[in-house]
Amino acid sequence: MNMSEELAKQQKTRVNKLQKRLRRETGRAIEDFNMIEDGDKVMVCLSGGKDSFAMLDILMNLQRSAPISFELVAVNMDQKQPGFPEHVLPEYLSKLEVPFHIIERDTYSVVKELVPEGKTTCALCSRLRRGTLYGFAEEIGATKIALGHHRDDILETFFLNMFYGGKLKSMPPKLVSDDGRNMVIRPLAYAREKDIAAYAELREFPIIPCNLCGSQDGLQRQVIKEMLQDWDKHHPGRIETMFRSLRHVVPSHLVDTELFDFKSLERGYPHGITDQNSVANSQAASPVPEMIDILSL
Numbered sequence: 400m401n402m403s404e405e406l407a408k409q410q411k412t413r414v415n416k417l418q419k420r421l422r423r424e425t426g427r428a429i430e431d432f433n434m435i436e437d438g439d440k441v442m443v444c445l446s447g448g449k450d451s452f453a454m455l456d457i458l459m460n461l462q463r464s465a466p467i468s469f470e471l472v473a474v475n476m477d478q479k480q481p482g483f484p485e486h487v488l489p490e491y492l493s494k495l496e497v498p499f500h501i502i503e504r505d506t507y508s509v510v511k512e513l514v515p516e517g518k519t520t521c522a523l524c525s526r527l528r529r530g531t532l533y534g535f536a537e538e539i540g541a542t543k544i545a546l547g548h549h550r551d552d553i554l555e556t557f558f559l560n561m562f563y564g565g566k567l568k569s570m571p572p573k574l575v576s577d578d579g580r581n582m583v584i585r586p587l588a589y590a591r592e593k594d595i596a597a598y599a600e601l602r603e604f605p606i607i608p609c610n611l612c613g614s615q616d617g618l619q620r621q622v623i624k625e626m627l628q629d630w631d632k633h634h635p636g637r638i639e640t641m642f643r644s645l646r647h648v649v650p651s652h653l654v655d656t657e658l659f660d661f662k663s664l665e666r667g668y669p670h671g672i673t674d675q676n677s678v679a680n681s682q683a684a685s686p687v688p689e690m691i692d693i694l695s696l
């Protein structure tokens with residue numbers, strides 16, 4: 400085997416390994432949150448970034464072997480940012496076996512007109528995009544709208560809300576839109592951004608840069624991102640542990656009186672659960688019971 404054959408073989412092995420991991424994590428998230436059901440029509444939102452390319456790729460891959468039958472429809476919104484390479488996505492999507500639509504809406508001009516010079520335009524831009532996509536999903540009869548946010552986005556949002564919003568909340572893997580008409584899913588909720596980035600690079604997805612509009616996502620998100628990257632570098636495993644904590648919330652050990660009825664606590668029952676069956680169930684369901692006891696000391 401010559402040098403280039405050896406390199407090609409190594410590359411293939413890396414792609415397969417990453418694909419396997421992303422498939423496993425996406426499949427697990429879909430199952431844990433019952434994201435996709437038999438007969439669903441899933442509108443896969445493609446921005447042209449690495450995350451949405453990877454999401455479409457993995458969903459198509461899972462669709463081929465899934466025990467249920469569901470449809471995928473790829474949708475991109477051309478927001479008319481100057482320099483947006485409008486041929487890239489149609490060219491890429493035409494080669495795949497997936498129906499697709501490109502929605503053309505000049506939200507760029509609207510945003511430029513309404514947002515004062517120098518202010519970040521992302522909030523309004525995203526709201527306009529979301530509104531158009533939700534409406535389009537209804538038009539085509541999509542039962543689910545898939546977005547490409549991943550584990551790191553979820554953690555960043557969690558810290559953003561905590562640091563700047565005074566709320567313990569993040570980006571849910573599955574949610575119903577405010578008007579109740581759309582169901583949004585995030586199949587990459589368990590996937591690591593660095594795996595997605597490596598996969599996108601190896602698969603050579605035709606990524607469209609996301610700074611065409613000249614705006615930048617909030618500085619605060621960038622600060623959080625760097626904080627998490629720094630932790631990941633200096634404390635390997637911390638990101639995984641933090642993400643795990645989002646999946647194991649103990650309301651009785653927080654300070655939210657809306658979430659937990661502290662006022663009705665009675666002695667004799669651990670964690671305020673007065674029904675003995677519930678005690679048994681809660682202990683059986685708790686994945687880290689020892690931790691609760693340690694924290695209670």
Ligand code: SF4
Pocket residue numbers: 478480520521522524525609610611612613614615616
């Ligand atoms: S970076 Fe540009 S296109 Fe992306 S959300 Fe912000 S304003 Fe919109």
